[in-house]
Amino acid sequence: MPPRRKSTDQHELVERPSRKRPLPADDPYEVPDEDDAIPSAKRQRRQSQDGGTLSKRNATPRKQVDFLHSDLASVPEEPESPTEQTPSKKRLGRPPKALTGGTPKSKPSTPSALRKNLVDDTPVKLRGLNGVDTPSRRGIADRSARRKSARALIDRVLEGAVSDDEDEEQQIAREIYESSEQEEEDEENTQRQESLADEEADLAATTPSKTGRGRGRGGRPPGSATRRKKSPTPPRDLPPHEQYFYQNKPGSNKTSNNTLSSLDLLTHEEYFSLLREPGLQREPHEEQIQALQSHHAASFPQWAFELSQGFSVCLYGYGSKRRLLHQFAEYLSSSEGQNNNKIILINGHHRTLTIREILTTISLAVDPTFRLPSGNPLAMIQNLFSLLSSSAPKPAARITLLFTSLDSPLSPTLRKPATQSLLAHLSSHPSISLACTVDTPDFPLLWDSSLRSSFNFAFHDCTTFAPFSGGGPPLGGPVESGATASNEMDVVSEVHELLGRMGKRAGGKEGVAFVLRSLPENARKLFGLIVGEVLVAFEEGGGSGEFVGGRGESPGVEYRMLYNKAVEEFICSSEMAFRTLLKEFHDHQIITSHKDSIGTEYLSLPFRKVELESILEELMS
Amino acid sequence: MAESHDDNPALFEDDDHRAVYIFTPAGHSGLPQQEKARPVKRRKVTSKRASSSVAAAEVVQEGEAETERTQTTTTTTTTTTAAAAFPRLFGGKESAEAAELRRQVFDTAWPVLDGRIKNVLREANRTTLEDVSSFIRDAEGDATRGTRIPAGFIITGPNIASQDLLFEQLSEALGKATQARFVRLRAAGAPNLKAALKKVIRDATAQVSIGGGGSDGDEDAEVAFGRDGRKYLDYDLEGLHAFLSAQQDPSKRVIVAFEDSEAFESSLLTDLLALFHSWQGRIQFSVLFGIATSVELFQARLLKSTARQLFGAKFDVVQADLVLDNVFKSAIAGTQATLRLGPTLLRNMLDRQRDQVAGIRVFISSIKYAYMCHFYANPLSVLLADEKSLTRQLLQPDHLQAVRTLDSFKAHVEAAVDARQLNHAQSLVEDDSYLVKQMAEQRLKKQDYLMQLLRSLHLLTSMDLVPGRFTDLYVSALAGGLDLTPIIDAIKRLGADDVPALINRLLTAIQTGSPDLDLPGWEDEAEDLISSLSEIRDEIEALAEQAREKGQQSLKSKFTAQSKVLRTTVVAQKVQLSQDTAKLTEEDKAFGKAIDSLVDLLTHHIYSDPIDSLFLHEAWAYDAEAPYRDVFVPRPGTTFERALTRPHGYLGCECCSKTTGTLSATLPTTCILYQLYLETGSLVNVADLWSAYYALVGEDSDVGLGEREALVRFYRGLAELRMMGFVKQSKKKADHVAKVKWLL
Structure with missing residues (x-):
C-alpha cells in the first residue's frame, strides 16, 4: 500500500523538530537518532566554516544536543524508501568531506514568493521561538546560506532535469535549507502551508478519492515528488497546548474541498443488513475482547466490596462498559445473600433520561406502593431520602444504582453541573451506592472537589474495546453473535448528525412518514408538493448537490414559487398559514432552508433522490 | 467468578431502550408471577410491564424477609458487612474461616478508627460552633442590634470540600442550641429569589414535620400550614409564619446559611436580606455566610443599605491543615490504628492533600481504602486477629509458606545466620511449629516497636525543638528510622534556664502521654528515665544557683555559641582568624557535662527503626501506593x-x-x-x-x-x-x- 509508506516517510522527515521539545516517552513515530544527526552535524561544520562563534551556539540547550550528535555524523543513514524520487537517495554513503562544499551553487535567480516569505519572517520568529537567540552574525550567515540553498533548490526544480554530478551539491543545498528551517518550523509552517496547501488542495481535488488523501498532513500522490520534501505537516511533536494554538491560528485551517457526495452514505436498512453479513458478524478481536471482559469480571467481588464500604465505583477506559456493568448487576444479585439489595440500571446515553425518572424508579424500588410526588428534583430527593429513612418495617433498603455513561455527551442534561450535583447528593446517601461507567477521557472535569468527595469515587481502568454499537438493530431483533456488543448508540444517526446530513431524530424516510402521520392533511399535502417539486428540480438540475452548497442532498426549491403553488392547490390561503406549516417541518428537521446571495429563499429536503421517490410513493398511496 | 458470567447476551436487549429500570436477574424469571395492581412503569410494551412487576413483587418479598434478618442494624457498614464475604486467597486454597476472620478483623478495626476520626472532626470545629451559637443566642437580647438581622460571617477558606462538614455540624449544633430551624442554601440550589424562598420555606417546615410525622409528602404549589387550613403559595413567607405559629414555637427562629456566599448573585442576596429584614418582627431570621475570601470583599458586593441591615460578627474556622494533622495523629499514627500505613503511601497521600487541596474526606477515604486493600488482598492480614480467634488450626501450610516468602523473613534469617544463630535460622526455615511460635512473638515485638516509636515521637515533639509538622516527622520515622541527631545541636545550645524547662516538659509528656495519639502515660515503665531526667534537672538548677552566688550572670556550656570567640589578628598585614574557647568556669564545665549526659540519655531513649526492618511487618503494615494512585487519582x-x-x-x-x-x-x-x-x-x-x-x-x-x-x-x-x-x-x-x- 504505497500511500502509507509515503506518509511514514514523511513522519521521519518531520521528526526533526522533535529535538526542540521532549518527546513523549513512547512516541510512535520515534526515529533513531542517526537520522537527526546528519543534518545537524553538517550544520555545525558549516558554521565553523563560517567562522561562527562556537560559544554562542551553546546558548540554547537544543544546540548542545547538536554537538552531542556530531559524533554520530559518520553513522550511515537509514535507507530511504524506494518510492522517494528525490535525489536524497544519493545521500547514502556520501563521504563527509563533501560537506565542505558549502553552498557554492548560488546563482542569482528571481526570488519566488515562497522564498520571500521565508526570509521576511525569519528573524522575528527566531527570537520568538527560542527566546534567547539574538540575531547574531552567525544567524545572518545562516540565513544567507539558507537563502542561497533555497534558491538553488528552486532552480533545480524549475530546470527539472538533474544531472548526476550536480546531485551532491543539490543535496547539500537541501540539507542546509532544511536544517536551518527546523528552527522556525513551527512558525513558518503557516506561510508554507498557505502556499502549499492551495496546490495540494488542487491536487487532492483532481486525484480520485481513493488515493488523493488530502488530509492535513498531505498525502502526496506519486509523481509530485519534485515538490519539496517537506510537507506542510504541522510538527508532530508539539506539546498538546502548542498544537492547539498552532492549529487554531486563523488561516491554518486548510482542508481539501472533497465531500462525501461521491459516496453513497449508509442508511439504517443498509447498515443493519450489512451487519448481518459474515464479514462484519465477527469482530476481528472478538476473543481478545472476551478475555479482557472476563479479566475485568474477575474484579467484581472487589467492586462489590467497595460499594458495600460506601465508595462509588467508577469505571473508565475505551470501549463499551455497558455489558460489563450488566454482568456486574448479575453478579451482585446472584452472589450476595442479601435480598434487600435492589439494583437499578440507568442508561446515561439515553437522550430522554431525566433525573426525575431516576428518582421515581428508585422510590418504586424502595416501596412499589409509594408514589413520589413529582416536582423540583431537589424536593424529590428529599422526599426520597425521607422515604428511605422512614420506611420503618424494612430498615435500610439498599439501592445500588448502576449507571452507564454517567458523562454521556449524547445526553442533553447529564453533563450539566446541576445534574451531577444532584447525583452526587443522591449517591452520598448511606443506603444508596453507585457504580457508573464513563466514556469520555475528560470525565474528571465534571466534578469539583466538593462533588468528588460526596461521590467518593473509586476509579478503575476498564478498557474493554467492546464496540459501543453492537450486532443487532436497536429495537428488538435477536442478536446472533457479538456477545460483547451492546447498542449504546444509533451509529447511522450519530454519524449523519455529525455530518449535518440529517434531522435530529426524525431519521430517514420512516421518520418522515412518522412525522407526517401526526400532522394534519394539509401539511401532508404540502410536503407531497415539496417532494414533487424537489424531484422535478432533480431532473432539471441533474441532481447536482452543489445547488444547496453541497450540504443537503437535494436541490432547493424557491420559496415564493412553492407558496404560490400551495395557494393554487388550496393547501393554504395566507403566507402566515404557509409559514406555520413549514415551521412544523423545520421543527422535525425534515426540510432545510437557506438563502442565496441575493436573498432568495430556497427550501430543500435533506434526503437523496431514491428516498424522496419512496417518500412520495408513500404519500400518494 | 469470571466463569459464572457468560450468560445469554440477548438477555438485556429487551431493556435497552429504557433509560431507567429495576434490574431483574435472569435466574429469577422462574419465580411465580404475581399480578400487581398497577403497572410499575408507564411504558407501552407489555412484556416489560410483566417483567418489571415481577421485580416489584420481589421487592416486597425481599423486604419482608429482610425484616427478620436485620433488626439492630442501622448504619450502612453493618448492614452490608454481613453479606459479601472476602474471596479466598492463595488461589482459592485459603480456608473460609481464615477469609472470614480477615473480614472480621477489618470490620472491627475500621469502625474504631472511623469513630475516632469523626470525633476529631467534631472537635475541630467545636470552638467555632460554640461561638456561633452563642452569638446567635445572644444577638436576640442585644439591645444595640435594633431590627438588624444577626449575621455570622464564617471565614471558611477556599477549600469547599471541607465546608460541607462544617455546615452540617453547624446545623446540628445550632438546631440544638437555639431551637431554631436551620436552612442551608447553596448558590447552585437557589438560582433566583423564588427558588431560594421555596427552599427556605420547605427546609424550615420539613425539619419538624419529619420528626413529628406530619409530612404528607404532597407537594403542591399551595401548602397549608396554619391551623385554619388556609393555603399559601410555597414561596410566601406568610406561610412559614403561619407554620411557625401553628407549631407553637415561641421563638420562631430561622437560621439561613449561605454556604458559598461568593457564588450568590449580589442582587439575590440583597433581595433576600431585605425580605428577611422586613419579616424580622414576625420571624426571627438569622443568617450565616460561608466566606472563602474576606469579609471586606464580601461587603463590597452588597449595597450599603443592605449592609446596614446586618448585625454581624466574624468567625474563623480551624484551617484544614490542622484538621488534617489531628486526623493523622488519631487515625494513622495513633495506637488505635490496627494497620500501619507505610511511608511511601503516606507521603503520597499527604502530597496530594497539599497539592490538590483534595479535602479531608478524600484523605479519610484513602485511609479506609488502604485498610480495605490490606485485609481484602493480603492473606497474612489474618495475623492481625487477636490471639483467641487466631488458632493454630486456622494457619494453613499456605500461610506459613507465604511467610517464608516474605522479604522480611529472608532478611531476618540472613541476619540470624550472620549472627551465628544457625539453629534459629534453620528452625525458622524448616520447622513449622517453631515458625508459628516466632510469629506469635513478633506480635509482642510489634507492640514494643510501636510503643517505642510513638513514645519517641511524643518526646521529640514535646521538646518543641523539631521544626516541621508531626506528619512529616512520623513519615520520615517510618521510612528511615528516628533518632535524636537532628536536634542534638539544638539541645546543646540551650541555656541553663531552658534545660530544666525542657526536662519538665519531657516529664509531663511521660506522665500524661498523648491523648491525640491515644498514648497513655508510661511513668511506671520509665522510672529510670524519669529519675535520670530529674537528677540532671536538679543538678543544673543547683549549678545555676551556684553560679548566681558566684556572681556569674548565666551558665555557659562549651556548646553555646557565645563561648566561641572569633579573633582577628593582623599579622604582617594579613588578617589571621583564630577561634578561641572562652574561659569556662567550673560550673560551666559541669553544666556542659550535664547537658552531655542529657543528650546521651535522650539518645538512648529516643530511637526507632525503619518500619521495614521488622520481621513480619508485611502483615501489619501496608505500603503499596499503586492501588491508591489508581483508584483515587485516575489518569x-x-x-x-x-x-x-x-x-x-x-x-x-x-x-x-x-x-x-x-x-x-x-x-x-x-x-x-x-x-x-x-x-x-x-x-x-x-x-x-x-x-x-x-x-x-x-x-x-x-x-x-x-x-x-x-x-x-x-x-x-x-x-x-x-x-x-x-x-x-x-x-x-x-x-x-x-x-x-x-x-x-
Whole structure:
C-alpha cells in the first residue's frame, strides 16, 4: 500500500523538530537518532566554516544536543524508501568531506514568493521561538546560506532535469535549507502551508478519492515528488497546548474541498443488513475482547466490596462498559445473600433520561406502593431520602444504582453541573451506592472537589474495546453473535448528525412518514408538493448537490414559487398559514432552508433522490 | 467468578431502550408471577410491564424477609458487612474461616478508627460552633442590634470540600442550641429569589414535620400550614409564619446559611436580606455566610443599605491543615490504628492533600481504602486477629509458606545466620511449629516497636525543638528510622534556664502521654528515665544557683555559641582568624557535662527503626501506593491514549503487536481513526478521513474489506469518536467535523 509508506516517510522527515521539545516517552513515530544527526552535524561544520562563534551556539540547550550528535555524523543513514524520487537517495554513503562544499551553487535567480516569505519572517520568529537567540552574525550567515540553498533548490526544480554530478551539491543545498528551517518550523509552517496547501488542495481535488488523501498532513500522490520534501505537516511533536494554538491560528485551517457526495452514505436498512453479513458478524478481536471482559469480571467481588464500604465505583477506559456493568448487576444479585439489595440500571446515553425518572424508579424500588410526588428534583430527593429513612418495617433498603455513561455527551442534561450535583447528593446517601461507567477521557472535569468527595469515587481502568454499537438493530431483533456488543448508540444517526446530513431524530424516510402521520392533511399535502417539486428540480438540475452548497442532498426549491403553488392547490390561503406549516417541518428537521446571495429563499429536503421517490410513493398511496 | 458470567447476551436487549429500570436477574424469571395492581412503569410494551412487576413483587418479598434478618442494624457498614464475604486467597486454597476472620478483623478495626476520626472532626470545629451559637443566642437580647438581622460571617477558606462538614455540624449544633430551624442554601440550589424562598420555606417546615410525622409528602404549589387550613403559595413567607405559629414555637427562629456566599448573585442576596429584614418582627431570621475570601470583599458586593441591615460578627474556622494533622495523629499514627500505613503511601497521600487541596474526606477515604486493600488482598492480614480467634488450626501450610516468602523473613534469617544463630535460622526455615511460635512473638515485638516509636515521637515533639509538622516527622520515622541527631545541636545550645524547662516538659509528656495519639502515660515503665531526667534537672538548677552566688550572670556550656570567640589578628598585614574557647568556669564545665549526659540519655531513649526492618511487618503494615494512585487519582487521558494508540497492550493479539504507534489495517477501527485524527488540523474533512481509512483497509490492502463493509466500520469508529467527545459537528464546511481534543 504505497500511500502509507509515503506518509511514514514523511513522519521521519518531520521528526526533526522533535529535538526542540521532549518527546513523549513512547512516541510512535520515534526515529533513531542517526537520522537527526546528519543534518545537524553538517550544520555545525558549516558554521565553523563560517567562522561562527562556537560559544554562542551553546546558548540554547537544543544546540548542545547538536554537538552531542556530531559524533554520530559518520553513522550511515537509514535507507530511504524506494518510492522517494528525490535525489536524497544519493545521500547514502556520501563521504563527509563533501560537506565542505558549502553552498557554492548560488546563482542569482528571481526570488519566488515562497522564498520571500521565508526570509521576511525569519528573524522575528527566531527570537520568538527560542527566546534567547539574538540575531547574531552567525544567524545572518545562516540565513544567507539558507537563502542561497533555497534558491538553488528552486532552480533545480524549475530546470527539472538533474544531472548526476550536480546531485551532491543539490543535496547539500537541501540539507542546509532544511536544517536551518527546523528552527522556525513551527512558525513558518503557516506561510508554507498557505502556499502549499492551495496546490495540494488542487491536487487532492483532481486525484480520485481513493488515493488523493488530502488530509492535513498531505498525502502526496506519486509523481509530485519534485515538490519539496517537506510537507506542510504541522510538527508532530508539539506539546498538546502548542498544537492547539498552532492549529487554531486563523488561516491554518486548510482542508481539501472533497465531500462525501461521491459516496453513497449508509442508511439504517443498509447498515443493519450489512451487519448481518459474515464479514462484519465477527469482530476481528472478538476473543481478545472476551478475555479482557472476563479479566475485568474477575474484579467484581472487589467492586462489590467497595460499594458495600460506601465508595462509588467508577469505571473508565475505551470501549463499551455497558455489558460489563450488566454482568456486574448479575453478579451482585446472584452472589450476595442479601435480598434487600435492589439494583437499578440507568442508561446515561439515553437522550430522554431525566433525573426525575431516576428518582421515581428508585422510590418504586424502595416501596412499589409509594408514589413520589413529582416536582423540583431537589424536593424529590428529599422526599426520597425521607422515604428511605422512614420506611420503618424494612430498615435500610439498599439501592445500588448502576449507571452507564454517567458523562454521556449524547445526553442533553447529564453533563450539566446541576445534574451531577444532584447525583452526587443522591449517591452520598448511606443506603444508596453507585457504580457508573464513563466514556469520555475528560470525565474528571465534571466534578469539583466538593462533588468528588460526596461521590467518593473509586476509579478503575476498564478498557474493554467492546464496540459501543453492537450486532443487532436497536429495537428488538435477536442478536446472533457479538456477545460483547451492546447498542449504546444509533451509529447511522450519530454519524449523519455529525455530518449535518440529517434531522435530529426524525431519521430517514420512516421518520418522515412518522412525522407526517401526526400532522394534519394539509401539511401532508404540502410536503407531497415539496417532494414533487424537489424531484422535478432533480431532473432539471441533474441532481447536482452543489445547488444547496453541497450540504443537503437535494436541490432547493424557491420559496415564493412553492407558496404560490400551495395557494393554487388550496393547501393554504395566507403566507402566515404557509409559514406555520413549514415551521412544523423545520421543527422535525425534515426540510432545510437557506438563502442565496441575493436573498432568495430556497427550501430543500435533506434526503437523496431514491428516498424522496419512496417518500412520495408513500404519500400518494 | 469470571466463569459464572457468560450468560445469554440477548438477555438485556429487551431493556435497552429504557433509560431507567429495576434490574431483574435472569435466574429469577422462574419465580411465580404475581399480578400487581398497577403497572410499575408507564411504558407501552407489555412484556416489560410483566417483567418489571415481577421485580416489584420481589421487592416486597425481599423486604419482608429482610425484616427478620436485620433488626439492630442501622448504619450502612453493618448492614452490608454481613453479606459479601472476602474471596479466598492463595488461589482459592485459603480456608473460609481464615477469609472470614480477615473480614472480621477489618470490620472491627475500621469502625474504631472511623469513630475516632469523626470525633476529631467534631472537635475541630467545636470552638467555632460554640461561638456561633452563642452569638446567635445572644444577638436576640442585644439591645444595640435594633431590627438588624444577626449575621455570622464564617471565614471558611477556599477549600469547599471541607465546608460541607462544617455546615452540617453547624446545623446540628445550632438546631440544638437555639431551637431554631436551620436552612442551608447553596448558590447552585437557589438560582433566583423564588427558588431560594421555596427552599427556605420547605427546609424550615420539613425539619419538624419529619420528626413529628406530619409530612404528607404532597407537594403542591399551595401548602397549608396554619391551623385554619388556609393555603399559601410555597414561596410566601406568610406561610412559614403561619407554620411557625401553628407549631407553637415561641421563638420562631430561622437560621439561613449561605454556604458559598461568593457564588450568590449580589442582587439575590440583597433581595433576600431585605425580605428577611422586613419579616424580622414576625420571624426571627438569622443568617450565616460561608466566606472563602474576606469579609471586606464580601461587603463590597452588597449595597450599603443592605449592609446596614446586618448585625454581624466574624468567625474563623480551624484551617484544614490542622484538621488534617489531628486526623493523622488519631487515625494513622495513633495506637488505635490496627494497620500501619507505610511511608511511601503516606507521603503520597499527604502530597496530594497539599497539592490538590483534595479535602479531608478524600484523605479519610484513602485511609479506609488502604485498610480495605490490606485485609481484602493480603492473606497474612489474618495475623492481625487477636490471639483467641487466631488458632493454630486456622494457619494453613499456605500461610506459613507465604511467610517464608516474605522479604522480611529472608532478611531476618540472613541476619540470624550472620549472627551465628544457625539453629534459629534453620528452625525458622524448616520447622513449622517453631515458625508459628516466632510469629506469635513478633506480635509482642510489634507492640514494643510501636510503643517505642510513638513514645519517641511524643518526646521529640514535646521538646518543641523539631521544626516541621508531626506528619512529616512520623513519615520520615517510618521510612528511615528516628533518632535524636537532628536536634542534638539544638539541645546543646540551650541555656541553663531552658534545660530544666525542657526536662519538665519531657516529664509531663511521660506522665500524661498523648491523648491525640491515644498514648497513655508510661511513668511506671520509665522510672529510670524519669529519675535520670530529674537528677540532671536538679543538678543544673543547683549549678545555676551556684553560679548566681558566684556572681556569674548565666551558665555557659562549651556548646553555646557565645563561648566561641572569633579573633582577628593582623599579622604582617594579613588578617589571621583564630577561634578561641572562652574561659569556662567550673560550673560551666559541669553544666556542659550535664547537658552531655542529657543528650546521651535522650539518645538512648529516643530511637526507632525503619518500619521495614521488622520481621513480619508485611502483615501489619501496608505500603503499596499503586492501588491508591489508581483508584483515587485516575489518569484517563493516558489510559485512553494507550488503548487507542497501542491496542495490543490491552488486547494482546498477534496481529497488532508489531505495530507500535503506526497504522495497520488490523487495528480496531477506532484506533485507526484516532491515529488519523491525531494528524489532522482543527477541522477534519470526513471525506478525506474516509478515503484515508479506506485506502488502508480497502480491497487492495491486507484486510481487503469491501467498500460497504469498510463504511460500516468507518461509521462505527466515527460514532465512537464522537461518543468519546473527540469530534463534534462543524458548520464551517460541508462534510467536516471539528476537532475537540488536543490534550488527552
